[in-house]
Amino acid sequence: MAALCRGRHRWKRTNCLYVLARNLTGKFDYDLVVIGGGSGGLACSKEAAQLGQKVAVLDYVEPSVRGTKWGLGGTCVNVGCIPKKLMHQTALLGTAVKDAKKYGWQIPGPVCHDWATMAEAVQNHVRSLNWGHRVQLQDKVKYLNIKGSLVNEHTVKGLTKAGKETILTAKNIVIATGGRPKYPANIPGAMEHGITSDDIFWLKKSPGKTLVVGASYVALECAGFLTGIGLDTTVMVRSIALRGFDQQMAGLVTDYMEAYGTKFAWKCVPQRVDKLSSGALQVTWTDTKTGSEHKDTYDSVLWAVGRAPETKALGLDKLGLQLNKETGKVVLGADESTSVPNIYAFGDIGEGRPELTPTAIKAGKLLARRLAGQSTELMNYDNVPTTVFTPLEYGCVGLSEEEAEKRHGKDSIEHVGYRTTTNTLLASAPSLKFVFLPPQVVCERGGDQRILGLHFTGPNAGEVTQGFALGFQCGATYSHLLQTVGIHPTCAEEVVKVNITKRSGLDATVTGC
Structure with missing residues (x-):
């Protein structure tokens, strides 16, 4: 490959590796490069820019296994908090309409829900947020729709969808790539026929009769609004619901959901998913209490069995950056520093950090202030609501x-x-x-x-x-x-x-x- 010259830096191809030859000035393209355009990454980049830093933010959405993709803003805006709350509110509105009859409101005909209308409204709102984020970055932060990876503690390599490479250098680099839903391992048909929370909010058609596998807050929230809009919904629970939360309160939540109409398959483990000639999905599972095997058919199977940090494609292993071997998350100091100088990380990819949007936003802003030399305040992760x-x-x-x-x-x-x-x-x-x-x-x-x-x-x-x-x-x-x-x-x-x-x-x- 021919040597690539970009501004003050010259790149040469040697033994299939890039070697940076900086000139004597030692200057960088940017004060700060942020990899990840989610809520935290955007908050960090905008805060840094306001403090006079020259900032670039890289964001690229790898389509889900089912091919779902979205715009700038990360999980919360596109496939998390925002569409989830809108669909939750949709379900509550339907419940209120039904209750209204008991208080004298004359509502002719049966109350029913149209998925396509809701989906269009939710997706249009999300797209407006994508556009809003783009506008906010204009003239403040350089936005690059490219996939970023680390070359060294001051260098990021960007790759476009078409395969074109871009090289950026920065005094400091921040990783805020968040996480993505996991598919279960060793369950035939799980990935081929299932969807995740990355897909449910962008479906054009109703998911119909749905099996939600998992009992995390993601699983229960999705099952709740699916039930609320009138869909036959079952939650399959391997052990307990809402692990990590107060278990007495978790019991109140699932008790209510059962009264609300959500079905629960407790102490059950899925074994396989097969697609029948009719198009229906046949799920085979084992009841761990009795050891017996069961089968039923569904229109959709939603996997909500946990999330994995988006760190594998960043090249962190080449830099020797310390990860938790079990979770794959980045080991961080109290100041969001990694084991490699000048590289920082925060949000869902940080080991021991809450996987919550507001904490990522606040942590990102505080980090930007510290890197700009404007503050020494650290993020307080205690008592986060x-x-x-x-x-x-x-x-x-x-x-x-x-x-x-x-x-x-x-x-x-x-x-x-x-x-x-x-x-x-x-x-x-x-x-x-x-x-x-x-x-x-x-x-x-x-x-x-x-x-x-x-x-x-x-x-x-x-x-x-x-x-x-x-x-x-x-x-x-x-x-x-x-x-x-x-x-x-x-x-x-x-x-x-x-x-x-x-x-x-x-x-x-x-x-x-």
């Missing part, structure tokens, strides 16, 4: 009861507002209502009883949890909670009324004001 947008929404901040016991010891914590009769919860509830379920507060047993974790289920759980998350930053205690006057009648007021401990043995079920 989040919400699971299932039919009965679940918001939380801080530790689960299980994690609090592990860190502080069972005798050192108090669990307030627990529930003892979860299996009878809402058994007769046909739809989402303003039901009063006791929130869960986990706090220290002694001293000021500092709150360690707060868990809330109910309508608008995210809005409720966001407010209480501020209290965590201010060192909220159980006493502070009891001194707070609630707003009546609201679901949020139940948080400030919790007063029955698990240790007392009494039932904390809320029966009225």
